[in-house]
Amino acid sequence: MTVIEARGLRKAFGTTIALDGVNLRVDEGRILGLVGPNGAGKSTALNAILGLTQYQGELRVLGRDPWAERDQLMRDVCFIADVAVLPRWMKVWQALDYLAGVHPRFDRAKAEGFLAKTDIKRKSKVRELSKGMVTQLHLALVMAIDARLLVLDEPTLGLDILYRKQFYDSLLNDYFDRSRTIVVTTHQVEDVQNVLTDLMFINHGRIVLNCSMEEFETRYLEVSVKPEQVAAARALRPMHERQVLGRSIFLFDDGAQRTNNQKIGRQQLVALGEVRTPSIADLFVAVLGDKPGGTASQAQGVAQ
Amino acid sequence: MNTPSNTVPEAPINSPAITPAALPATRLFYWSLRRELWEYRSIYVAPLAGAGVVMLAFGFVLAALPHTMRKLSSLDPAQQHKALAHPYDIAAALIMGAAFIVSLFYSLDALYGERRDRSILFWKSLPVSDLTTVLAKATVPLVVLPLLSFAIAFVIESLMILLSSLVLLAGGLSVATLWTQVQLYPTLLGLLYHLVTVHMLWYAPLYAWLLLVSAWSRRAPFLWAVLPPLAVGFFEKIAFHSSHFADLLLYRVGGGSDDMQGNFDMHPGMHGGLGSFLSSPGLWFGLIAAAIFLAAAARLRRYREPI
Numbered sequence: 180m181t182v183i184e185a186r187g188l189r190k191a192f193g194t195t196i197a198l199d200g201v202n203l204r205v206d207e208g209r210i211l212g213l214v215g216p217n218g219a220g221k222s223t224a225l226n227a228i229l230g231l232t233q234y235q236g237e238l239r240v241l242g243r244d245p246w247a248e249r250d251q252l253m254r255d256v257c258f259i260a261d262v263a264v265l266p267r268w269m270k271v272w273q274a275l276d277y278l279a280g281v282h283p284r285f286d287r288a289k290a291e292g293f294l295a296k297t298d299i300k301r302k303s304k305v306r307e308l309s310k311g312m313v314t315q316l317h318l319a320l321v322m323a324i325d326a327r328l329l330v331l332d333e334p335t336l337g338l339d340i341l342y343r344k345q346f347y348d349s350l351l352n353d354y355f356d357r358s359r360t361i362v363v364t365t366h367q368v369e370d371v372q373n374v375l376t377d378l379m380f381i382n383h384g385r386i387v388l389n390c391s392m393e394e395f396e397t398r399y400l401e402v403s404v405k406p407e408q409v410a411a412a413r414a415l416r417p418m419h420e421r422q423v424l425g426r427s428i429f430l431f432d433d434g435a436q437r438t439n440n441q442k443i444g445r446q447q448l449v450a451l452g453e454v455r456t457p458s459i460a461d462l463f464v465a466v467l468g469d470k471p472g473g474t475a476s477q478a479q480g481v482a483q
Numbered sequence: 484m485n486t487p488s489n490t491v492p493e494a495p496i497n498s499p500a501i502t503p504a505a506l507p508a509t510r511l512f513y514w515s516l517r518r519e520l521w522e523y524r525s526i527y528v529a530p531l532a533g534a535g536v537v538m539l540a541f542g543f544v545l546a547a548l549p550h551t552m553r554k555l556s557s558l559d560p561a562q563q564h565k566a567l568a569h570p571y572d573i574a575a576a577l578i579m580g581a582a583f584i585v586s587l588f589y590s591l592d593a594l595y596g597e598r599r600d601r602s603i604l605f606w607k608s609l610p611v612s613d614l615t616t617v618l619a620k621a622t623v624p625l626v627v628l629p630l631l632s633f634a635i636a637f638v639i640e641s642l643m644i645l646l647s648s649l650v651l652l653a654g655g656l657s658v659a660t661l662w663t664q665v666q667l668y669p670t671l672l673g674l675l676y677h678l679v680t681v682h683m684l685w686y687a688p689l690y691a692w693l694l695l696v697s698a699w700s701r702r703a704p705f706l707w708a709v710l711p712p713l714a715v716g717f718f719e720k721i722a723f724h725s726s727h728f729a730d731l732l733l734y735r736v737g738g739g740s741d742d743m744q745g746n747f748d749m750h751p752g753m754h755g756g757l758g759s760f761l762s763s764p765g766l767w768f769g770l771i772a773a774a775i776f777l778a779a780a781a782r783l784r785r786y787r788e789p790i
Contacts, residue, residue, distance in 0.1 A: 231607060231788070249785075250612040254505070258608045264789075266522065266602035273521050280514030281611050283506050 180207040182328050182360045183228060187236035190223050190384075197223040198234065199384035205377075207327070208357040212371050213364045214463060215381035221364040224381065225332050228362070229258055241327060254283055257321045258330035265317055267306040271299055278320055290323035293353070311342035318346060322354045329354075331363040335370065343367065347374050368459040378459065380466055388466050398434040400448055401457035403427075408451045415443055419465030430457055430465045511611050515619035516627070519593070525585050526623060530632050533581035534639045537574040541643055544570050548647055549654040552661075567664040571643065575636045575674050582632035583682065586624035590693035593620040594784060595704045601789040617694065617781040624690040629678040637671055680760055688769045689735065691776035698780040701790050734765065 185203040189196070197220045205211050215221050226232040228240055230249030238245060243252050265274070271294070278285045294301075297315045305313055314334065321329065335343040347370060355361060365371055378395055380388035390398065404412045404427045413420070417429040429451075433443050448454045457465075520526055555563055594617070597603040606616065644667050648658045693708055700707040716729040760766065 229608070231604075233786075249607065250610050250615075251505070253608060253610040258604075260604040260608070261601070264601045264604040266597075266605060267600060268522055270521075273518070277514055277518055278609070280517070281506065281511050281609050283610070 181205070181239075182207050182209075183238075183240050183362070185224075185227075185236065185238045188224070188227060188238055189235040190220075190227060190232065196384050198227070200236070201381075201384070201386055203379075203386065205360060205362065207360055209376045210355065210361040210363070210374060211377040211379060212368070212375040212459075213362060213379050213381060214366075214368055214459065215364075216467065219381045220384040221381055222332055223384075225258075225260075225330055225362065225364060229256065229260075229330060255326055256328045256330065257324050257326040258332065259314075259317050259321055259334045260330075260332045261334075261336065265305045265313055267304070269305050270301075271303050271305075271316065272301045274305075274316070274320060275301075278324075282324060284325040285320075286323045286325065290319050293319035293322060293349070311338050314338060314342060314346065318349065322349070327359060329359065329361045331361065331365075333365055334363065335365065335367060343370050347371065350374070368463065372459050380463060382467055388462075394434075395462075396456050398432060399457050399462055400431045400433055400443075400445065400454055401461060402429045402431065402448050402452050402454050404429050404452040412451050415447070419461075421464075426452075428461075430461060505610075508615065511615050512619055515611060515616055516622055519620060519623050520627075523585075523589055523592075523623070526589065526628060527631060529581045529585045530578050530628075530635050533578045534574075534635050537570075537577055537639055538642075541570055541574070541646075545646055545650050548650050549656060552651060552656050555660065563660070564664050567661055568666070568670075571640050571665055571667065571670065574640055574643065575670075578636045578639065579632050579674070579678065579682075582628045586628050586682075586686075586690060587693060589628075590620075590624050590690045591697050591704050591708060593623070593694060594698035594780060594787075595700060596697075598787055598790045603784075603787065603789055613784040614781040617698070617777055617784060621691065621694055621777055625683055625687060629682040633671075633675050633678050636674060640667055640671060676757075680757075684766060685735075685769060687773035688776065691773035691780070695776040695780045695783070698783040698787065735769065 181204060183203060183205040185201055188198050188201040188203070190198040199220075201220075201224060203224075213221050213224065223232065227234040227238060228245060230240075230245030230247075230252055233246055240252060241255050245252055269277075275287055275290055278290070279287045294316070297312065297319070299308065299312055299316055299319075305316070308316065318334075335346050338346070350361070351374060363371060363375075375392050377391050378388070379386055402412065403423075406425075406427070409427050412427070412429045415431065418432045419430040421428050431443060431448065433445075445454060551566055555566065558566065597606060644661070644665060647661055651658050651661060693704075696708040697704050712728075712732060716726065716732065719728050720726055
């Protein structure tokens with residue numbers, strides 16, 4: 180069952196193109212990570228999916244047009260947009276009362292159960308909570324909603340590593356099942372490498388990589404090559420090469436798209452050096468280029 | 484407060500696919516209004532503070548009351564009325580004035596504040612439509628504040644006359660003059676009439692305009708609410724030597740149609756009466772303008788992002 184389907188999704192802010200004909204399909208039960216440099220169009224894509232921004236092209240979320248039917252869509256979709264969008268004046272009990280009041284799928288007892296595991300007090304105001312606790316609160320509220328799609332836009336920005344780990348742990352253990360779908364954008368890709376089922380890179384408003392994590396693990400191989408083997412490694416046409424502590428790290432795309440349609444095969448690479456699955460960050464650099472921020476410079480100024 | 488039940492009917496365990504029916508619109512509206520009262524506590528704090536000031540000051544009136552009553556017989560009836568009823572008129576005006584000022588500030592912030600603190604992203608993540616939100620916000624100055632200020636005035640003035648009566652009885656004086664001069668409940672009825680006709684109906688386009696500006700402006704909503712109308716007025720004055728627009732605004736702010744002259748006096752008998760008020764075109768044009776402003780504010784909110 181398809182949860183999100185986009186065809187030729189476009190969005191421009193003045194002369195800046197934030198989304199340039201994005202085609203996208205997310206099925207039920209997937210956890211998709213949307214990764215891209217600042218201003219690549221990630222947030223714009225999410226905002227379009229959530230009905231927060233207008234767009235051109237075709238987009239259906241759970242069979243609905245998000246821009247025209249935002250309020251109905253939000254019965255089945257939840258989102259945590261950035262950190263700190265919970266109203267600062269609100270008390271925890273007010274948030275629980277309000278959600279129970281307006282959301283047909285909110286299970287108050289469940290939310291209270293999640294909150295019981297934290298130090299958050301019912302009478303606290305959001306402004307009195309630490310950043311990490313606000314995120315815990317928001318997550319507790321959202322996980323108590325029996326939604327079919329959860330959208331997370333930089334949900335762990337500015338949190339320390341413990342809160343971040345806890346965030347994804349509870350998401351996987353207490354929330355996710357095969358009938359739900361999660362779309363997440365984050366810069367902290369190392370946190371989500373073992374969480375995602377699918378990975379998508381987006382740059383200049385276009386999708387530049389789209390694969391499942393199973394595919395990611397078999398297709399992309401990173402080899403730490405011994406100095407005497409560097410020439411042999413280069414002959415196999417790596418997609419990227421970098422130097423770390425005097426060793427050359429090569430990244431190979433061993434997918435079917437190689438021009439000669441000939442797979443290199445793990446065996447051949449093992450002969451060159453230690454073979455492992457690359458991190459998302461390393462693949463990201465290989466796909467988008469080395470220049471820090473350089474790839475994004477043209478797209479700067481694009482709204483979040 | 485007695486709230487609608489929070490429990491969501493449990494779906495049978497083996498049929499997770501059952502979609503809960505949409506919640507009734509009245510419930511969404513009710514909770515949207517609730518959250519306004521949580522967020523803007525000045526809605527009830529300010530009129531109550533006004534009532535507090537009234538009660539403090541009234542302590543002095545009470546202390547001097549036996550003395551006032553004794554020398555009352557030497558005054559003519561108009562001065563008698565003034566001496567006794569004055570505190571009640573001021574009390575009503577103070578509570579109503581506090582509520583009115585809150586109305587103006589609330590309306591200017593209602594759709595601006597949620598964008599400034601980014602919480603609009605949270606509100607929009609919930610199944611509540613923009614129209615429901617805007618209508619709930621408009622209800623605060625249009626209905627909640629006028630009725631609340633009436634309720635507070637009713638309680639405070641009843642308390643005032645009760646305390647006065649007790650003081651007089653304790654001093655062995657008659658309460659008859661006090662009650663005939665103050666005419667508390669007819670006056671309160673007049674206050675209610677004034678609140679409904681002027682604060683709810685006649686001022687509706689003012690609040691709606693402020694809400695529209697608060698949905699629209701990216702900064703300084705107060706300036707956007709006030710300066711453009713002034714600019715139009717001055718433009719007309721300079722370019723055409725006329726002041727139709729300024730007259731229109733003054734007519735709206737200053738208290739209504741020709742039929743409503745003296746409408747700030749709280750006695751319903753003092754102006755043209757309900758019939759002529761309801762048949763004045765100014766009322767209906769105002770209400771139409773208010774509806775247009777609110778519809779525009781709801782539409783704008785859909786496009787709005789945090790600022």
